[in-house]
Amino acid sequence: MAPSATPKSRKDKSSGPSEEKYKQLKRKLKEVLEEHDRMTSRLKKARTKIMQLKREKELLLDRLERYERPSSSESDTDLTSSSSESESDVSSVPSDESHLSPHGPQRSTVFKSQADYHAVYPPHINIQQLPSSREPTPNKAGAKRARKEPAVKRPPVKAKLRKIQHIPVDDSGKPILPLQVGILTIYNLGEVVYDRKQFHSERYIYPVGYTITRPYASMIDAEKTVTYTCTVTDGVDGPRFHVTPEDAPDKGVTAVTATGAWTSVIRVANAVRKREHSNSASGPDYFGFSHPTVSKLIQDLPNADKCENYVWQRFEEIKGRGTKRVNPKVEKAGLALPSASPLASATPTQHLPNGHLLPAPHTHHTHASSPKASDIPDWSENGSAVIDDEKSALFYPTDTLGTSSVLSDDGVSGIGDIEDDDKGSDVLPPSVDDGEMDLDSEVDV
DNA sequence: GTTGAATAAATGCCGGGATG
DNA sequence: CATCCCGGCATTTATTCAAC
Structure with missing residues (x-):
């Protein structure tokens, strides 16, 4: 590395920086500095956003905790009601959360x-x-x-x-x-x-x-x-x-x-x-x-x-x-x-x-x-x-x-029928268009 | 500048142990 | 017993460096 750097710098010296070259370098420097500024401001924005999201997260976790507390205390005292209760967790929390969330409830x-x-x-x-x-x-x-x-x-x-x-x-x-x-x-x-x-x-x-x-x-x-x-x-x-x-x-x-x-x-x-x-x-x-x-x-x-x-x-x-x-x-x-x-x-x-x-004879199969x-x-x-x-x-x-x-009978049928009409393809798995699985492609409801 | 060997690092698979 | 995680090992690939 060092050996290759030395001859180069020597070469530059010998040729001598012309005015045009100097201007070119100056322009380049200016561009780089501008790019640096842009990146810095983007970084700043991103940091701000991270902070914002962190605060949001805290808030949501707090709220979630509040929702969960009553149900968990219930489960502690009444084991028999656990199944219906978990169900209520599923149905109640998400709907509320999705309203609370500023990040598009549609993804929740x-x-x-x-x-x-x-x-x-x-x-x-x-x-x-x-x-x-x-x-x-x-x-x-x-x-x-x-x-x-x-x-x-x-x-x-x-x-x-x-x-x-x-x-x-x-x-x-x-x-x-x-x-x-x-x-x-x-x-x-x-x-x-x-x-x-x-x-x-x-x-x-x-x-x-x-x-x-x-x-x-x-x-x-x-x-x-x-x-x-x-x-x-x-x-x-x-x-x-x-x-x-x-x-x-x-x-x-x-x-x-x-x-x-x-x-x-x-x-x-x-x-x-x-x-x-x-x-x-x-x-x-x-x-x-x-x-x-x-x-x-x-x-x-x-x-x-x-x-x-x-x-x-x-x-x-x-x-x-x-x-x-x-x-x-x-x-x-x-x-x-x-x-x-x-x-x-x-x-x-x-x-x-x-x-x-290898199915070697000594292989251990415990x-x-x-x-x-x-x-x-x-x-x-x-x-x-x-x-x-x-x-x-x-x-x-x-x-x-x-x-x-x-x-x-256990409700699994039809879930993730991933092999739809695209069976022939070598690599492409089925239905991966835009972030949504084509879950119901073959489900006959 | 190119080539090839040596080295370092990442990856994938498996066995075995811990856990509930 | 099912599940999961971790560590070991073999393999592959990238990088470095010396020789030409």
């Missing part, structure tokens, strides 16, 4: 009206009935985590500085989608549902409408890696996590947790490959929620600051390396899935990375959910196979979604 909830809701869910399905026996702990993801505070061994979430890639934004400051983040392609960030606790935890926010694709081993062809579309939809009593493989859109998985959905996929994918190692997986990892850039994008969504249990994270954009690294993967992960991608490189049972995937023959759903028989445990995940046949007996 997914269903803007009862009519909208029934456009997606048949009228006979009652929200209050949704947490049925099929799902004993509908708000596991949210409530369970929230209760964790007293835990000793798992410390509370800390807001550590996380590095993110550069996020291209449009004029209005919104990220330009689709956006490639690592091997994930984000098509829709969805909308933050801040008024229901199940839609966020300390670590993650699960925005409704969130849609990404990612490559992973096929559940059908042991030789193949295919693109899976992951979406989050509104299950009313909590988020629904959908994972749909491109090579078998009718064999998508729906679960009440991200882990549940992906565990099912991994279990089948492993079984198809006759791999006997653990099927444990981190749902948030596979959905991308743990990815710093995705976290940041979600955190920046409107209303994210109103998620009271969520621990705000700090992010720092990495320069050079990080940003450049992502681009090559766009082609690899999203399109051709060529050999460079770890999973794609696999002639699956052989040279997968890390040695993890995990509870090792694949069993019975775990593999028999697609050919009924097309709506349910993996071992309905609680963890449901395989739903897309073409029967609207009327599926497997799903309809």
Whole structure:
């Protein structure tokens, strides 16, 4: 570096600054100073806005707390009324909040009206009935985590500085989608549902409408890696996590947790490959929620600051390396899935990375959910196979979604029918036009 | 200026442990 | 038992630097 700088400065000296050059430099300096001023004033404005929003947030949290206090004291004293009470939380708080919020109430909830809701869910399905026996702990993801505070061994979430890639934004400051983040392609960030606790935890926010694709081993062809579309939809009593493989859109998985959905996929994918190692997986990892850039994008969504249990994270954009690294993967992960991608490189049972995937004889399989023959759903028989445990995940046949007996009785049917008429496309997931999931595209109400 | 090797850093997947 | 988080490991990619 130093050696190259020296000759240059010497060269300048020898040529001597002409008057014109001097004027040019002066002009340039002036431009730079003006630009600096502009940026400074913009920064100032942004800071003011941040302060404003902070104050707003405080105010809203205060109000929210006031709303919640009476109901929480109720639940302390009367356990039997807990279900109806949580329902009242859902119905009362958001409507008020949306009025209070200066940031466009239209973004506050997914269903803007009862009519909208029934456009997606048949009228006979009652929200209050949704947490049925099929799902004993509908708000596991949210409530369970929230209760964790007293835990000793798992410390509370800390807001550590996380590095993110550069996020291209449009004029209005919104990220330009689709956006490639690592091997994930984000098509829709969805909308933050801040008024229901199940839609966020300390670590993650699960925005409704969130849609990404990612490559992973096929559940059908042991030789193949295919693109899976992951979406989050509104299950009313909590988020629904959908994972749909491109090579078998009718064999998508729906679960009440991200882990549940992906565990099912991994279990089948492993079984198809006759791999006997653990099927444990981190749902948030596979959905991308743990990815710093995705976290940041979600955190920046409107209303994210109103998620009271969520621990705000700090992010720092990495320069050079990080940003450049992502681009090559766009082609690899999203399109051709060529050999460079770890999973794609696999002639699956052989040279997968890390040695993890090799069915080596010494591999240890202590995990509870090792694949069993019975775990593999028999697609050919009924097309709506349910993996071992309905609680963890449901395989739903897309073409029967609207009327599926497997799903309809708990209100899941039709939710997030993400495979609409666009099944043929390689990369593009369905209905990701303008931030709104096309939830009801195939729902026959 | 170009090329190639060495190094650093980021990423993705998995196993295992903690939790409820 | 299901879920989630964390850490380890292998892999990939970017950067740096020396040699030509």
